[in-house]
Every structure is written in C-alpha cells, then in structure tokens.
Amino acid sequence: MLPYQTLICINKNCSQPIYLQIVSEFIRQIQDGIVKSGTKLPGSRKLAELLGVHRKTVVTAMEELYAQGWVELIPYKGTYIAGCLPKVKAKQWSEQAVNLTMPKEAGFEFTPTKLIQIPTILNQRLSLNDGYPDVRLAPVEEMATAYARNLRRYAGSNVLSYGNLFGQEYLRSVLSEEFNKTRGLRSTADNFLITRGSQMAIYLTINALIHKGDKVIVGETNYHVANRCLQMVGAKILHIPVDKDGLVVEEMEALCTTHSIKAVYVTSHHHHPTTVTLKPERRIQLLALAEKYRFMIIEDDYDYEFHYGNCPVLPLASADRHGLVVYIGSFSKLTAPAFRLGYVIAPQNVIRELVKLRRVIDLQGDAVLELAFAEMMEAGIIRRYLKKALKQYRIRRNVFCELLQKKLPNVVSFNKPQGGMAIWANFSEKVSLVELAKIAPKYDIFIGDGLIHNPPNQNLNSTRLGFASLNEAEIEEAITLLEKVIRENF
Amino acid sequence: MLPYQTLICINKNCSQPIYLQIVSEFIRQIQDGIVKSGTKLPGSRKLAELLGVHRKTVVTAMEELYAQGWVELIPYKGTYIAGCLPKVKAKQWSEQAVNLTMPKEAGFEFTPTKLIQIPTILNQRLSLNDGYPDVRLAPVEEMATAYARNLRRYAGSNVLSYGNLFGQEYLRSVLSEEFNKTRGLRSTADNFLITRGSQMAIYLTINALIHKGDKVIVGETNYHVANRCLQMVGAKILHIPVDKDGLVVEEMEALCTTHSIKAVYVTSHHHHPTTVTLKPERRIQLLALAEKYRFMIIEDDYDYEFHYGNCPVLPLASADRHGLVVYIGSFSKLTAPAFRLGYVIAPQNVIRELVKLRRVIDLQGDAVLELAFAEMMEAGIIRRYLKKALKQYRIRRNVFCELLQKKLPNVVSFNKPQGGMAIWANFSEKVSLVELAKIAPKYDIFIGDGLIHNPPNQNLNSTRLGFASLNEAEIEEAITLLEKVIRENF
Numbered sequence: 011m012l013p014y015q016t017l018i019c020i021n022k023n024c025s026q027p028i029y030l031q032i033v034s035e036f037i038r039q040i041q042d043g044i045v046k047s048g049t050k051l052p053g054s055r056k057l058a059e060l061l062g063v064h065r066k067t068v069v070t071a072m073e074e075l076y077a078q079g080w081v082e083l084i085p086y087k088g089t090y091i092a093g094c095l096p097k098v099k100a101k102q103w104s105e106q107a108v109n110l111t112m113p114k115e116a117g118f119e120f121t122p123t124k125l126i127q128i129p130t131i132l133n134q135r136l137s138l139n140d141g142y143p144d145v146r147l148a149p150v151e152e153m154a155t156a157y158a159r160n161l162r163r164y165a166g167s168n169v170l171s172y173g174n175l176f177g178q179e180y181l182r183s184v185l186s187e188e189f190n191k192t193r194g195l196r197s198t199a200d201n202f203l204i205t206r207g208s209q210m211a212i213y214l215t216i217n218a219l220i221h222k223g224d225k226v227i228v229g230e231t232n233y234h235v236a237n238r239c240l241q242m243v244g245a246k247i248l249h250i251p252v253d254k255d256g257l258v259v260e261e262m263e264a265l266c267t268t269h270s271i272k273a274v275y276v277t278s279h280h281h282h283p284t285t286v287t288l289k290p291e292r293r294i295q296l297l298a299l300a301e302k303y304r305f306m307i308i309e310d311d312y313d314y315e316f317h318y319g320n321c322p323v324l325p326l327a328s329a330d331r332h333g334l335v336v337y338i339g340s341f342s343k344l345t346a347p348a349f350r351l352g353y354v355i356a357p358q359n360v361i362r363e364l365v366k367l368r369r370v371i372d373l374q375g376d377a378v379l380e381l382a383f384a385e386m387m388e389a390g391i392i393r394r395y396l397k398k399a400l401k402q403y404r405i406r407r408n409v410f411c412e413l414l415q416k417k418l419p420n421v422v423s424f425n426k427p428q429g430g431m432a433i434w435a436n437f438s439e440k441v442s443l444v445e446l447a448k449i450a451p452k453y454d455i456f457i458g459d460g461l462i463h464n465p466p467n468q469n470l471n472s473t474r475l476g477f478a479s480l481n482e483a484e485i486e487e488a489i490t491l492l493e494k495v496i497r498e499n500f
Numbered sequence: 501m502l503p504y505q506t507l508i509c510i511n512k513n514c515s516q517p518i519y520l521q522i523v524s525e526f527i528r529q530i531q532d533g534i535v536k537s538g539t540k541l542p543g544s545r546k547l548a549e550l551l552g553v554h555r556k557t558v559v560t561a562m563e564e565l566y567a568q569g570w571v572e573l574i575p576y577k578g579t580y581i582a583g584c585l586p587k588v589k590a591k592q593w594s595e596q597a598v599n600l601t602m603p604k605e606a607g608f609e610f611t612p613t614k615l616i617q618i619p620t621i622l623n624q625r626l627s628l629n630d631g632y633p634d635v636r637l638a639p640v641e642e643m644a645t646a647y648a649r650n651l652r653r654y655a656g657s658n659v660l661s662y663g664n665l666f667g668q669e670y671l672r673s674v675l676s677e678e679f680n681k682t683r684g685l686r687s688t689a690d691n692f693l694i695t696r697g698s699q700m701a702i703y704l705t706i707n708a709l710i711h712k713g714d715k716v717i718v719g720e721t722n723y724h725v726a727n728r729c730l731q732m733v734g735a736k737i738l739h740i741p742v743d744k745d746g747l748v749v750e751e752m753e754a755l756c757t758t759h760s761i762k763a764v765y766v767t768s769h770h771h772h773p774t775t776v777t778l779k780p781e782r783r784i785q786l787l788a789l790a791e792k793y794r795f796m797i798i799e800d801d802y803d804y805e806f807h808y809g810n811c812p813v814l815p816l817a818s819a820d821r822h823g824l825v826v827y828i829g830s831f832s833k834l835t836a837p838a839f840r841l842g843y844v845i846a847p848q849n850v851i852r853e854l855v856k857l858r859r860v861i862d863l864q865g866d867a868v869l870e871l872a873f874a875e876m877m878e879a880g881i882i883r884r885y886l887k888k889a890l891k892q893y894r895i896r897r898n899v900f901c902e903l904l905q906k907k908l909p910n911v912v913s914f915n916k917p918q919g920g921m922a923i924w925a926n927f928s929e930k931v932s933l934v935e936l937a938k939i940a941p942k943y944d945i946f947i948g949d950g951l952i953h954n955p956p957n958q959n960l961n962s963t964r965l966g967f968a969s970l971n972e973a974e975i976e977e978a979i980t981l982l983e984k985v986i987r988e989n990f
C-alpha cells in the first residue's frame with residue numbers, strides 16, 4: 011500500500027476545508043503519476059486513520075473525487091483510481107509541440123511605450139507610500155458576508171450574466187441619493203457609470219472625450235497618471251501654476267483667449283500631489299470660464315471622504331448648471347484598494363459615450379461586488395467604517411506632522427494637509443530624494459523619489475509621504491529611521 | 501409615540517439580516533426627517549413587540565445605529581436620536597448650488613464614436629443570444645464560500661492593497677501548471693497576465709501592440725469587438741475568407757508579400773462568428789508564415805473548454821517556438837459572465853508591455869476573486885463544474901440542432917458546431933433577419949439581427965443562435981415560437 015500518510019499533506023491550520031485539501035492532494039499525486047490509474051484505495055476507516063482525520067471527512071473527499079471523475083467505485087470491491095483519467099486529452103496536430111519552452115522575448119517587433127512605467131508599489135511594512143489607506147481598518151468581515159450573501163441571493167439570475175454595462179442600478183440609485191444629500195448634486199441613477207476605481211473613470215473620460223491635438227489645462231504639478239492618459243491620446247497639455255489655494259485659475263483666462271481649450275483636469279478637493287484645496291473664489295471663476303469658453307472640467311475627487319477639517323468643500327459638480335463637469339470618484343480607498351470601485355457622474359449623453367468604450371475594455375463591472383457595496387452603504391456600514399477610519403487617519407496625520415517637524419526640521423518642509431492620506435514634502439537641497447530612495451531600503455524604510463511628480467524639466471526634490479497606512483507606533487519607527495538614514499548619509 | 505410598526509418595514513423573506521433592515525429603515529426615516537433628532541426611542545422590549553421581532557434583534561440594530569452615530573444613549577434615561585447627526589455637512593461655497601437639476605446633455609462639445617454601439621443584451625427568458633453560458637449551472641455556492649474564505653484569510657494583508665498588476669501569483673502558477681499539462685504550453689507564471697475577461701485581453705493586446713496604420717489580417721467574418729478595437733487604434737484591416745476549416749490561410753501569403761503584416765487575429769478553436777475549427781494543416785502553415793514574415797498571431801481561444809467532439813484541438817500557442825503567439829482566453833464562461841476573469845499568455849516582454857497599459861486602465865484586478873478561483877481550480881471544483889456543464893451543453897446543442905432542422909428546414913441552414921455555445925445560422929432570403937429581430941419580441945422570443953457580424957458592404961442574413969443558456973424545455977418553446985413568428989410573418 012502507498013504511504014498515504016506522507017503523500018497526502020494536510021494542514022489543519024489552513025482555512026481551506028480539510029476534505030478539499032485531501033481532494034487536491036490526491037489530484038496532484040494522480041497527475042504526477044505517483045498514485046496510478048487502477049490503484050485500489052484503502053477503505054475509508056483505514057484512510058481516515060492514516061491521515062489522522064475523521065472518517066466522514068474522507069468520505070466527503072471521496073465523493074468529490076468521484077464527482078470529478080478521478081476515482082471509480084466498483085460494487086463489492088472498493089474505490090479505485092479511475093482507469094480513464096478525467097484530464098482532457100487534446101488533439102496534437104503538430105510534431106513541433108514537443109518539449110518547447112516559451113521564448114523570453116517576442117518573435118515579432120513592437121515599440122514599447124515610454125509614457126508609462128510599471129510603478130514600484132511600496133507595500134513593505136514601513137513604507138512612506140503615495141497615500142495608501144490602511145487595509146487593516148477595512149470592513150473585511152462585513153464585505154465577506156455581504157459579497158457571499160449577494161452572490162447566493164442572485165444565484166441563477168441574470169445578475170450573473172451579461173448586461174451590467176453602466177453598473178448595477180441599485181448601486182447607482184443608492185449613490186445618487188447619497189450624493190444628492192451630502193455633496194449637493196442633483197443626479198439620477200442615469201448620470202452614473204460605475205467603474206473599476208477612479209483610475210478607470212479617468213481613463214474612460216480622457217480616451218472617450220479627448221482626442222489628438224485637443225488642448226487640456228492641468229496644474230504644473232498634476233496627478234501623473236492623468237498626465238500619462240492625456241499624453242497617450244495625444245492631447246496638448248498646457249500647464250498653469252498651483253499655489254496654496256490650488257490651481258491658479260486667474261492665469262487660465264489668458265490661455266482661453268489664445269487657445270481653444272477642450273478640458274481642464276482638476277483634483278479640486280485635495281490637489282494631487284500637493285494636497286491643497288481649491289478655494290471657493292477660484293471654483294466660481296473656473297466654472298464661469300468653463301461656461302464662457304465651453305470647455306469640460308474633469309473633476310477628480312478621489313479622496314473627498316477623507317477630510318479632517320471642520321467640513322469638506324462641496325465639489326464643483328454641485329454648482330454646475332450647464333453640464334460642464336465630469337465628476338470622478340472612488341470607493342477603493344473607502345473599502346480597500348483591491349476592490350476596484352469608482353464612478354463617473356455626468357450628463358447622460360456623456361455617460362453613454364463612456365459606456366461605449368467601457369464595453370470594449372472589460373464589458374462590465376463586478377455585479378456582485380457592486381450590489382454588496384450598495385447594501386453596505388445603505389445599511390450605514392460604510393459610514394461607520396469611514397467614521398472609524400477618519401478618526402484614526404486624523405490622529406496619524408497629526409502624529410506624523412509633529413514628528414516630522416520635530417525630527418527633521420531643517421530637511422523637510424510641508425503644509426499640514428486638511429485631508430487625504432499623504433503630505434507633500436519638500437526636501438532641502440542637501441538631501442537628494444533620488445539618493446535617499448535608493449539608500450532607505452537598507453534601513454528597512456521605503457520612500458518614493460518623487461520623480462513622477464516633477465513637471466517637465468524641473469527637479470522639485472519633493473515627494474508624497476503617506477501617513478494613513480501606518481499606525482502611530484509605525485509612524486514613530488518610520489520617522490526615526492528616516493532621520494537616521496538622513497543623518498548618516500547626507 | 502411614532503408608529504414604528506408602519507415606519508420600519510421589515511421583510512422576513514429578504515436575505516438581508518433583519519437587524520440590518522431595521523438599521524437602514526431607521527437611517528432612512530432619520531434622513532427624511534420623519535424620526536427627528538432628540539426623539540426618545542421606545543425600550544428594546546417595546547420596540548421588539550411593535551416590529552414583531554426578537555428583542556435581541558432590536559438590541560443588535562441599536563448597537564449598530566449607536567456605532568454609526570445615529571442614536572445616543574443617555575444613562576438612566578434611554579436611547580435618543582442623536583442631536584448632531586452623523587451626516588457630513590459640506591461647505592457650500594456658492595449660491596449657485598441651490599435647486600439645480602443636472603442638464604440632460606453636456607455643455608461642452610464632443611464627437612461620439614460611430615465605431616462602437618452600446619450592445620443590446622438579450623437576457624430575456626427565451627433569448628437566442630450570441631452564445632451565453634447558463635448561469636443557472638454556475639458553481640455559485642462554491643464561489644461564495646471561496647470568495648468569503650479568501651477575503652477573510654487575507655484580512656489586513658497587502659493582498660487587499662495596491663500591487664496586483666499582473667494578477668495573483670498563485671492563480672498564475674495554477675494556470676501555468678494546468679495549461680502546460682492540458683494545452684501543451686510551456687509557460688511559467690511570468691508569461692501570464694490576468695485580465696477582466698478575454699475582452700480586456702483583446703483590448704490590451706491591440707492597444708498596446710498595434711498602432712495607427714499597422715496592417716492586420718482577420719477573417720472576412722470576424723469577432724466584431726476585435727474589429728472595433730482594431731479600428732479604434734487606426735489599424736488597416738485586411739480580410740481573408742473563412743470556410744468550413746477556418747481562416748483560408750492559403751490566401752494569406754499573397755498578402756504577406758505585398759504588405760508588411762503586423763498581426764493576424766484568429767479564433768482558432770471555434771471561429772467567431774461561424775464556429776468552425778481551424779484545421780491542423782492551416783495551423784502549421786499559419787505558424788510558418790508568422791515565422792517567415794515575423795508577424796504576431798493573436799490567438800483568441802475564448803471557448804477552448806467547450807468542445808463536444810472527441811477532444812479539443814491544442815492551440816497554436818502550443819507549437820509556437822519563436823514567441824509569435826499572444827494567447828488569449830477567458831474563465832467568464834466557466835464561472836459566469838459577471839465574473840470577469842481572463843488571461844493573456846505571451847513572452848515576458850509582451851506581458852510587461854501590456855501591464856503598462858493595464859496600469860492606467862484599472863490599475864489591477866480583483867485579488868480576492870483571483871485567489872478564490874485559483875483555489876477552486878486547484879481543488880478540481882472548476883473541472884467538476886465543467887464536466888457537468890459540458891454534458892448539459894452537448895445535449896442542448898443536439899436538441900437545438902435537431903429541432904431547428906425539423907421545424908425550419910427551408911428557412912435556416914447551419915453546420916452543427918463541434919463546440920461553443922451557439923450555432924451560426926444562415927436564414928433564407930425570404931426571412932429578413934432585421935425584420936425577424938423586430939417582430940420576434942412580440943412573441944416573447946428574442947433573436948439578434950446579425951448585422952454586427954456582417955463584413956463591410958455585405959448582408960449575410962446570418963446570425964448566431966445561442967443554445968447553451970436555455971434548457972431543453974426552453975429550447976423547444978423557443979424554436980416553436982420562432983417557427984410561429986416566421987410562419988405568420990414571412
């Protein structure tokens with residue numbers, strides 16, 4: 011008899027049910043030819059004893075293996091590894107197919123884009139990242155329950171089929187009601203397109219509405235991925251400065267009189283990367299200019315919820331009378347980045363245009379995730395989580411800013427942000443961020459070099475330092491290490 | 501006291517827990533101003549009695565409302581609707597923000613694309629759709645369990661953060677092992693990019709690797725969405741005929757000698773829309789041409805698993821020695837279309853190029869869904885489901901073809917397909933598909949007009965008729981109705 015006790019490895023601490031572990035271990039051993047076709051298996055009692063599990067577990071595993079066709083039952087004789095294994099044997103139509111390995115490089119030519127780099131994701135324990143949320147605070151248990159419940163509820167229904175091009179009606183209705191109440195919008199569900207995070211919202215808006223040669227105004231520092239999208243479609247990017255009150259809208263009219271402006275991209279609530287808020291006078295002025303020159307405002311309000319001052323500022327979209335604002339947001343920071351949920355809110359003819367592009371990109375969103383999130387939103391679970399997260403993030407921002415000021419007063423200058431998950435840190439000339447980013451990992455601390463935030467031909471020596479994903483102890487540890495790296499190397 | 505028994509509607513047949521129903525009903529009544537700030541709530545016993553639920557349910561609901569900040573507890577006095585409601589009060593910065601409704605149309609100009617239409621999704625009960633799977637067969641219970649388990653397992657970990665650009669390593673490894681065994685590939689996990697269905701795989705491949713003016717060969721009939729993607733990037737599309745053995749590769753070399761060919765797009769296993777399989781001689785010839793002229797083969801193997809003949813044919817990718825094939829597939833038909841899971845398999849430098857574009861589209865996939873699917877795949881659950889589905893679909897194909905032949909012998913001609921989920925039906929001249937598609941819904945039967953499958957300037961009067969999403973009784977009903985529509989109208 012085969013030594014099943016050593017062949018079939020069971021990990022009782024693994025959350026996968028033991029019977030499934032037995033099933034996959036058996037399949038592996040059969041596929042690898044260790045347990046051969048025609049082998050008679052020991053009885054369930056014997057096998058249970060060998061594996062140190064309950065007999066019922068073995069029986070369940072055998073039922074599964076039988077259902078999958080890996081074992082056969084012969085009456086009065088026992089259980090055998092199937093003679094004809096269920097692996098699909100495909101038709102080989104070419105002798106070439108034997109013993110190849112895939113070449114490392116393509117055999118055809120293509121031109122790699124220089125516009126987009128694969129980003130370095132700073133996910134180590136002590137990362138001063140771009141401003142990530144703390145996934146340890148995420149409402150995971152509630153999401154797991156809501157997802158599974160909604161999936162079961164809609165089993166066998168068309169919710170699981172094709173069709174969800176705009177996003178689930180239920181989610182769009184819940185959001186429309188919520189945003190009309192809290193953000194001063196006057197939307198209906200038809201003004202919504204549910205996307206995969208604000209990233210897809212930006213991509214769709216730019217790719218569907220802006221074409222080669224169109225002129226688009228952005229801040230001199232601007233969200234780098236929006237810049238990349240604009241460059242990809244061949245837009246002509248015009249820059250205006252950003253000061254402590256956001257985009258310097260006062261400089262915009264001069265551009266409007268000399269150029270036909272197609273769009274302005276603005277992160278009004280917390281400018282990316284510098285975190286400043288666009289002040290009310292400039293908001294009014296920006297809308298007036300859009301109305302006068304009929305350009306579109308792409309308002310990317312990616313972190314509206316995360317504001318630590320008295321109250322957030324209503325979006326530009328709330329005062330748009332003429333259908334000039336395409337309003338973009340995200341729930342990926344509210345749940346966790348792995349849940350790609352975002353939206354575009356715009357007049358219906360814009361939404362329908364975006365949907366056309368969405369249809370060829372990924373066809374539709376994740377219906378179950380959308381329904382689960384809508385339910386959590388309606389039941390107030392998201393609000394409760396937000397309340398908890400805001401409290402933590404406010405404390406973390408305060409601790410982070412105080413420590414940075416205390417430990418690195420002559421190295422880092424910054425303004426305490428009113429919201430968001432990162433500060434915009436300007437490093438003194440003597441500390442090169444590029445060097446610092448290279449050396450820091452040796453001290454187990456990770457920091458971005460800030461190059462992606464640089465306007466063309468400038469070296470700001472500035473970067474975003476995320477405070478939200480670290481707890482207070484980790485912030486203390488991180489800044490202590492950062493001070494040490496700088497002291498010992500610069 | 502307020503009439504809570506009528507204000508708070510509870511539906512005991514709803515799968516949402518009752519306490520959550522109470523919570524959301526209370527929130528709604530508070531937001532609508534019906535239950536006012538400062539209102540004292542009845543005691544838990546009284547409220548439970550009024551609502552006809554267990555006292556514990558009321559207590560749980562109150563705890564939730566308290567955690568969310570909607571109610572306050574005053575010692576020795578009771579539970580009150582909170583004085584300061586948790587709704588975030590945003591700063592209104594403009595008088596304009598009052599009483600607007602969103603305009604129906606954008607206030608700025610844009611050029612709607614004529615290339616892509618928003619498709620009509622045929623999801624009614626008796627739809628002869630494009631070839632949808634039957635979501636009633638989907639392994640929903642297993643997916644719900646696996647999703648929730650994986651989400652809980654990775655609670656608080658970086659799996660829920662940013663980072664999953666290529667797709668989860670675990671899924672890529674499981675797939676690589678499986679495809680090397682069953683499809684004759686020689687891949688590693690690094691040759692995989694997990695996408696949102698094969699749709700995103702097609703979009704990424706075409707948009708990242710093919711540029712304006714590049715010449716691409718496709719079948720005269722071809723998957724319409726691939727055509728749209730090629731047109732969007734400005735590729736020059738060259739057509740070759742398709743016969744009962746797939747793309748007529750024999751006609752390809754003439755094009756290669758006169759044009760610099762960048763790529764060939766091919767649905768080798770079951771040609772879309774005509775369902776034919778590319779024969780082995782042509783596969784060898786196609787690979788030889790790609791090698792000679794160094795063009796890329798985009799092999800879209802969207803329904804490899806669904807083959808009802810003796811055995812499926814190994815993909816072109818299995819015999820590619822030179823890194824010429826970009827291999828695309830999907831699991832959305834294997835699970836359910838709502839789960840957007842697909843992949844690209846290609847040399848590493850191609851994968852890295854596709855990832856750059858993916859990063860600006862939606863950043864990353866759904867980590868939890870990917871892990872759940874990988875686990876189900878490894879445990880053989882997907883295989884078991886496939887076995888069950890194949891059995892059903894084979895029967896449905898047979899019943900569908902027999903009935904169609906019996907009831908509409910002079911109207912519809914077709915070849916019984918070896919796989920897939922639809923037949924390619926040619927309608928006789930006297931029955932205009934465009935007319936039929938318009939009239940059919942009056943008889944509660946739905947059929948596509950086939951226009952999207954037409955080559956330029958041709959009217960094939962052919963369409964795909966999906967058989968997989970209907971059970972045998974529904975197939976009988978559908979074809980009986982179809983016969984009736986045709987008899988009474990043509």
